[in-house]
Amino acid sequence: MKEVKCEHCKKWTDGTVKECQHCGGVLNAKYLAEKEELEKVETVMKFPLIEIDEDDPILIKMGKYVIRAGQVVFFAIVTFVAYLAAGTVG
Numbered sequence: 210m211k212e213v214k215c216e217h218c219k220k221w222t223d224g225t226v227k228e229c230q231h232c233g234g235v236l237n238a239k240y241l242a243e244k245e246e247l248e249k250v251e252t253v254m255k256f257p258l259i260e261i262d263e264d265d266p267i268l269i270k271m272g273k274y275v276i277r278a279g280q281v282v283f284f285a286i287v288t289f290v291a292y293l294a295a296g297t298v299g
Contacts, residue, residue: 213237256284 211224217234229236258280261273 256280 212221213224213236214220215222215229215232215234215236216238218229218232220229220231222230222236224236227236228234235241259273259276261270261277265273
């Protein structure tokens with residue numbers, strides 16, 4: 210059993226639960242807040258690539274792979290142009 214020390218009451222409690230067994234305070238509140246912020250950033254920075262489902266027929270999958278490759282090339286070109294534009298400033 211993993212035990213952690215509660216940030217609020219300073220007593221050891223079961224580390225597999227989200228709240229302290231003694232005071233009811235949230236365990237690892239700082240970690241959970243940082244994890245939530247990171248998830249928000251990841252969803253914002255995620256490229257909007259076409260979704261490929263496992264249930265799609267093989268021809269549809271192949272077409273989606275071609276479209277996805279085109280999307281990646283497009284994002285690479287846009288990123289390169291932005292890099293060149295940023296290099297000319299200053």
